[in-house]
Amino acid sequence: MVSEEESSDVYVKMEKCSHEVFIEEICENCEQHIDTICSFKLGYIHKDYTVSTEERDRLRFFCLKKMMEKKKLYLILDLDHTLVHSVRTNQLSSDELLIETDSMQDIANGCLFKLELVEMVTKLRPFVRTFLKEASDLYEMYIYTRGNLAYAYNIVKLLDPENKYFGARVITRDACGEEHGKSLDRVLAAENAVVILDDLQAAWTKHLQNLILIKKFFYFEFGNNGVTSPAALKEESKTDLGLVAVLNLLQQIHQGFFAGDADADFKGRDVRQVMNRLREEICCPERRVKQKRIQAEEFIPL
Structure with a gap:
């Protein structure tokens, strides 16, 4: 008692x-x-x-202080149509079911995988492995997807087999709490240091100033006889340089944020201001510094 x-x-x-x-x-x-x-x-x-x-x-x-000491920002990455394109195995035509799994080599027309546990077939966006490797030097990365937990973890295992990039920072629809859209409310990252990469602008209505909007990546196509990967889309995917352009932009954002005195108090800076300046340069080419390459036609001006 x-x-x-x-x-x-x-x-x-x-x-x-x-x-x-x-x-x-x-x-x-x-x-x-x-x-x-x-x-x-x-x-x-x-x-x-x-x-x-x-x-x-x-x-x-607390986390922001650690990131500033490392001179790193945060990068929130979508999965579907941003880093990969996936379809269910039972949606594939009979010819497509004969797919051979590609190697882990980061080549333009490679990286096609069967995910037996979730009955999906996934095409990795060209140069995604190089993108993640280079971006991880400058950003602490999250995955944020409306896909379910099982699917997300299978994709992350493909993208990050050694668990070097994401750790536990994989947010799915099972864990995010929102019925629609996405929000930084549940991300342990200060909003003034976050860059978001997604193919869907409507998903981030509260955080548009943090957003880089990338062109949707397609490999499969729905047709009368199921889902196929037609020749036209296959050829287009080989020349897809979306992630190359975004990596260039991410490097410029990082450089702009940390520019100046190495002993400066970076905690008082805001990545959204850097991104807005780059948007102005894209909209007004005459403002660009000579020989400065932005390479981001999908970087939305607000």
Whole structure:
């Protein structure tokens, strides 16, 4: 039986607790049931892991400090039509079911895979492996997809077989909490240091200034006899340089953000300002610095 003194101590603890971290609506500190506090579910870290707005912002500030010391920014990557194009195996025509799995070599017309566990066939966008390798030197990367957990992890295993790029930073529809669209609310990254790469502008209506919009990548096509990879799309995919252009742009954004005195307080800078300046240069070519190559026709001006 709990004594009056013990009961009083528990009550005081609950009253003083800021309810920063809780699992299954139970505060980890005071063990109080929480159902009305403003919070964010971070299911990609743990299926029942939730933090308060204040704790999320504290974690963001702490992580941002570490990123600035490393001179890194954050990069949020979509999967479908951005890094890959996938279809279900049962949608393929009989001829396409004879697909041979390609090697892991990063070649323009390679990287076609069967994902037996999720019954999908996936085509990797040309130069995606080079893109991830080069981008990882400048950015800490997340995957953010509306695909389900099983599919996302199978794709991430293809893209990052040694788990060097993403770690646990894979956000899926099972974990993101939004019914429609995507949001940085559940990402432990300060918004002033985040760049987003996606093929769908409507997915990021609250964060358009952070967005690089890339042209959709297609390899398969729906037809009367199922899904095929017609010759025209195959040839087009070979010459797809979308990720090459974006990598060039990401390098310019990173350079612009960290330009200046090496001892400067980078925490006061905002990547969105850098991106807006580059948008102005794209819209107004006469403002470009000589020999400066932007190479991003899909980089949307706002």
